[in-house]
Amino acid sequence: VGRTKAQVLKAIKNYDISNMPCSSIKSKDIVEFLQSLTAKPQTVGNYASHLAAIFAIARPMWGYRLDEQEIKDAVNVARRMGIISRSAQRDRRPTLDExxxxxxxxxxxxxxxxxxxxxxxxxxxxxxxxxxxxEITRIRWKDFQREQKRVLVRDMKHPGEKIGNHTWVDLPDQALQIIGSMPKSKAEIFPYSTDAISANFTRACKLLDIDDLRFHDLRHEGISRLFEMGWNIPHVAAVSGHRSWISLKRYTHIRETGDKYAGWHGLQLVIDTK
Structure with a gap:
């Protein structure tokens, strides 16, 4: 379970709905719970999404009598009432200076x-x-194929499935170079916790006065870069791991401008410094 999902599910335990018998929870109860959340519609939408994931597997996996149709009906009603909405797409990209x-x-x-x-x-x-x-913290040395320029990403995030969703992805040359600079001290190539990475990144941005930059924006930047280099959707998807090309259509408006990281001295610093 991801950190954000765990936090959301832990928070839900503080509401009355968590004490109700599973078989008695109806769409009306779910809508009332969502209405009680004092948060933006996008945030409430995240709560609904994580709750829906539990409803989807509770009965077939654990035998709990949660009716998946009830959460589906509740989400439809909540969306029509404006209680929930999708998170706005972020377009924040780091500058070379940042x-x-x-x-x-x-x-x-x-x-x-x-x-x-x-x-x-x-x-x-x-x-x-x-x-x-x-995903970075789960990559293992045994799943890295240098000659094939690819790595197996275990439990890759996917709307329909996550556990067991192991996916081979291609690695651009720069990513290969960075892996080559890492010591083989543990089973994982990057044996660190997501909490530590997030805390370090957030703290550094605040210290350096870098405004509104999140770690996930680096993925957006990396995908944008590939399109700017003229890569097509299948080629980019082989790197990003997207199963559905629809998710990548948001990038198709990007004009080919070449690789702004060509000759970037920062990459060499990364590779040369332990």
Whole structure:
């Protein structure tokens, strides 16, 4: 279970609906619960989404008598009433200057504290591989095929399934170089926790006065970069892991402008610094 989903499910335990018998929970109860949340429609939508995932597997997997149709009906009603809505798509992309500052910051910290996480490598790998934060921490050395330039991403995020959704993805040359600079000290290539990565990134952005940049924006930047280089949707999907090309259509308006990271000195710094 991802960190955000775990937080949402833990929060739901504080509401009356969590004490109701499973078989008695109806769409009306779910709608009332969603209405009681003092949050933006996008945030309430996240609650509904995570709750729906539980309804989908509770009966077939654990034998709990939760009716999946009730949550579906509740979501339809909540959407029509404006209680929930989809999260707005983010278009925030880091500038080269922002990335340079982040890379230098973490390299300097690594020099002062050698045991510190090599965040400069994690950031660069996220960008060039287009991998999500939780996927990066699950990649294992045994799942890395250097000659084939690919890696197996275990339990890749997917709307319909996550557990067991292991997917082979292609690795751009820059991502291969970064992996090549990592020590084989543990089973995972990046043996770090998602909480630590998130905390380090957020703290650094605040310290460096980098506004409204999230770690996930690095994936958006990496995918945008591939389209700017002239890659087609199937080629990009082989890297990003998207099963549905519809999700990548938001990038098709991007004009081919070449690779702004060609000759980027920050990459060499990442590779050369432990």
């Amino acid at each position: 990335l340079d500052r982040l890379i230098r910051h973490f390299i300097e910290r690594r020099k002062k504290v050698p045991q510190a996480m090599p965040m400069h490598k994690v950031i660069a790998f996220a960008l060039f591989s287009t991998r999500r934060q939780e």
